[in-house]
Amino acid sequence: MVPLWLILHSAQCDDTDAQDAAHLLKPGKTPPYNIVFERARGRLTATILLPPGLPAAHCPGYNATSIGAAWFADLRKRAPSPAELAFAAAVLRPWCERWAIQPGHVVPHRTLRPGKTDCPGRYYDHAAVLAAIFDP
Numbered sequence: 565m566v567p568l569w570l571i572l573h574s575a576q577c578d579d580t581d582a583q584d585a586a587h588l589l590k591p592g593k594t595p596p597y598n599i600v601f602e603r604a605r606g607r608l609t610a611t612i613l614l615p616p617g618l619p620a621a622h623c624p625g626y627n628a629t630s631i632g633a634a635w636f637a638d639l640r641k642r643a644p645s646p647a648e649l650a651f652a653a654a655v656l657r658p659w660c661e662r663w664a665i666q667p668g669h670v671v672p673h674r675t676l677r678p679g680k681t682d683c684p685g686r687y688y689d690h691a692a693v694l695a696a697i698f699d700p
């Protein structure tokens with residue numbers, strides 16, 4: 565599948581060292597996101613749970629045509645740091661270029677599920693994410 569959308573999430577989980585992105589994988593279940601950005605033990609990492617082009621289970625109606633990217637954090641409680649934003653953008657920028665995903669098709673989960681979710685959370689700043697990806 566050619567991804568047409570990039571949909572941003574937060575895993576809305578406690579981002580402590582006790583868990584990591586692999587914790588999101590459940591036996592027999594489709595991975596919830598294609599990629600997860602994590603801050604653990606003082607390092608920023610990106611974990612691909614499912615290669616882009618394969619549908620993750622992150623946004624009903626859009627899974628087959630999108631990339632799901634999440635911060636392994638609860639953005640209802642804190643904002644990503646500038647370093648976390650820049651790190652994620654550096655990974656996502658070439659994906660947007662490769663599949664010609666335009667800024668209007670880079671959206672927070674809540675935009676596609678109005679009234680159903682506030683994901684990624686109130687501390688998510690979409691303008692900052694767009695700027696980090698498309699206008700570094």
Ligand SMILES: [Zn+2]
Binds near residue numbers: 574622
């Ligand atoms: Zn979400």
